[in-house]
Amino acid sequence: MIKSNYLALLILALVLAFIPLAISNVYYLGILIFVGINSLITIGLSLLMGYAGQISLGHAAFFGLGAYLSGVLSTRLAVPPVSALLLAALFTALVALLIGLPTLRLKGHYLAMATLGFGQIVYIVFNAWVEMTGGPSGFGNIPRLRIGGVVFDTDLKYFYLVWGLVVVGLFFAVNIIHSRVGRALRTMHTSEVAAGTLGINTVRYKIQIFVISAVYASVAGSLYAYFVTFLSPGTFGISFSILLVTMVVFGGRFSVWGALLGTAVLSILPESLRIIKDYDVLVYGAVLLLVMIFFPEGLVGLIGRVFRPRSLPEKLRT
Amino acid sequence: MTLGSQILQYIISGISIGSIYALVALGFNIIYNTTGIINFAQGEFVMLGGITAASLVTIFHVPILIAFLAAVIIVTAAGAFFERLAIHPLKNPSVITLIIITIAGSILLKGIAMFIWGKDTYFLPSFSGDRPIHFLGAAILPQTVWILGITGLVVILLSAFFKFTLAGKAMRAVASNRMAASLVGINVKKMVLFSFALSAAVGAVGGIIIAPIALMDYDKGAIFALKGFAVAALGGIGNFGGAIAAGLILGILEALGAGLISSHYKDAIALMVLLLVLFLKPSGIFGSAQESRLKKF
């Protein structure tokens, strides 16, 4: 099981390595960079949703914390970008822990509501704390990411950096799924009561995964900040949180590969739809609706059905 | 202006906006109770109601009462159509899939509204003028009275419907046990359709009565959905009385937060108070812990 994941990961890495040879247009590279950044968040989120069975409508806030903390640290306090990225991830992890402790005791829509409320509060702080965040007009001139002597100032370099991290992120995610924590979570997903009787500390595992997924989002946020070099609160609002959940479910939430697929399609689709101008909203909505109606397990479910017509979607959960 | 009358003014503002949140939350609850779905397209029903009535009155000069009824009927039909199109074809879907479907539905409805009404802002004249009623130094708008009155009426009608009519009882049966309901001969699918139509109607009413205070444009649905969902969740989802109370509390908290502390952080203050409550009482302000354990989502 884990071996075929490694194989897929290797193929993905190889293909990614050659993509820039085929595509040199910075527009396409730029889109793929955003796909990579979004994928990092959704990989973490799919661990939370698919494996821990929890929903979060506040992941844009962790993404935003990563972005704003790195941006503020490296712009106003001249912290080197890599240190800023790590500090941001650490701080976001702490915030996730503090939020997760009371929140993950909640279930279902209360959890959704609590994460949504948290996301909204963070968004308001980005808007209202003008002295630090620049408020609604945002703040710019964030330096480029620098690791050792290498400055990541071109889209090509950034492409390799982001997707390198996505591959690493996938590697970790696959390992988490096949670790003790992953097994415990799967048991929990099937039946929380059963898991409890087996002596699995469900809340603790849930919090662990919640914090891990927040760190994924924070790193993605830092990468966003050093790529765009300008931040404004609009990017980190509730609509982005909802889009992230949509990406995970659309791709197939029982597999990190589904998250990757959903993210790629839903990030690239709006760009392909530029050709039909204003009608893009309608087509985008219709595609989303039709896929979910006919393939409730997401795109991965669709692929599973195409290749093995008799396989049950449940099988994909393993 | 004395502090007392200021606070009174804040509370009045809070109540009028809070009762709209409550109406949106009622829409969430109606659908949740029969289907277990959180319908994120609920805000679009509110927007559609408001914008339809406003355009009928300002462009076609239809009398307000007829515009009101026409808008409710149109939006009800839209809600039923949405159910037939997107929810009906599904066989045993998971809750999260249903939620994403309603999100897709809201994107579509918003897109369609953009094509019909364009990007302009629409506004409906107040039902009975704008001359405020003065009360202990605070000003009450006639529209606020309308909002409170109509919200109250909707609540009474809804409770009577669920208590005394066959259809209402059938919907409640579906809510408490789908399987058992279908065994006793209730057409569950029909009840689901009915709940979408009903909650669209309630949403539309909310949109129409708020339209003279707020302005309506095609992009306005999301904010109502957001607040309405928060209120429904805090009131204990599916709980009608809870939704009303939570809506009023959220509205008043926002108004007091803005008035007494800071308008920059008004929404954050209200949310923080509500989250604290949620952490201390994880089944919502009015939900019972026992009930929430039985819920699917």
Added chain:
Amino acid sequence: MKKLFLAGVSLILGLGILIGSLDAADEAKQEPAKLERYKVGALFAITGPASWLGEPERNTVLMIEEEVNKSGGINGHPLKLIIEDTVGDGTKTVNAAKKLIASDKVCAIIGPSRSGCTMAIVPIVQAAEIPLISCAAAEAIVIAPDGKQNKWVFKTPQKDSHAAEKIFEHMKANGIKRIALLTGTTGFGAQGREQLKKLAPVWGMEIVADETYGPKDSDMTVQLTKIKAKNTQAIINWSIVPAQAIVCKNMKQLGIELPLYQSHGFGNIKYVQVAGGAAEGTIFPCGRLLVVESLPNDHPQKKVLARYKKDYEDRFNENVSTFGGHAYDALWLVIEALKEVGPDREKIRDYLEGKKGFVGTGGVFMFTPDDHNGLTREAFEILTVKDGKFDVLEK
């Protein structure tokens, strides 16, 4: 076992297909032309929360494109506009700007509509060395970190600081000293708040209340009640969203009799209509587009303004707004540059920086290396609402 592997392969296929469709989008735009087409990019918030800005902007530039091509193009070269929707979102704007630069290879870009979106692409246009004429308000757009002007970035809307000064000037003349601020939490509102707070002491104004509201808020009675309790002589409401009409209504409802000043973001007659009679007497600084009838015939802008207003209103059957005017100015600046120096990015930039006396809807532009906006405070007129119409306020 195999499924995950298949998922991986399909993922790569999916990516390939979608990226392939991006190329298809390009090819579809090819059409035969005699002389080389001059390609100009435009980024407007055509859909999304700022679509009321993007819509008139797009209408305006489409109208100009048609007009230019009908009359034989630019020195015989057809003008080709490539308009992209930013949805008012930073990330989408970044993608769209890269598309215009790398795929469409345009020679200049006009827009974006919003300040935040413009700020997000300033680093890109600076690096790609392509002239950008923004239609967004914030002055920070043209200012580089070192305090100089961004080499490649220009903007056509008047400056926020000039609008603030114009308001303060009027207040001072009318003996107003204690003021309340009410601003929307959008980029436009926040920039205005910053300028007002910075300039108030210079003009001897005391800010006694500083309240904000969200762009989608439905009710400002709370903020206004708070202001009412303070001893102020006037209220300044600075925002660009339709909600600013609600402020007028709420003031009347609460019985607040103070003078209401609005920003140049009020320059859309729809807001007056939406506010009903409540907008009567509102005072605000604005370009002269909305009061073209009241201008003397020898006013330098009269001809341009009257022509744009007539063309736009005849064609689209809706009232002209100052926002479309910003796009009008930006595109005509690019067309003049193309006429003089051809489609060379560097030459267009140099031409723009040296452009003097360009008569646009926003004012008479005098660009210099130290001023990439080129307008003075006098580009504003103090307007008011009288009988449901905009009119020049008599001094």
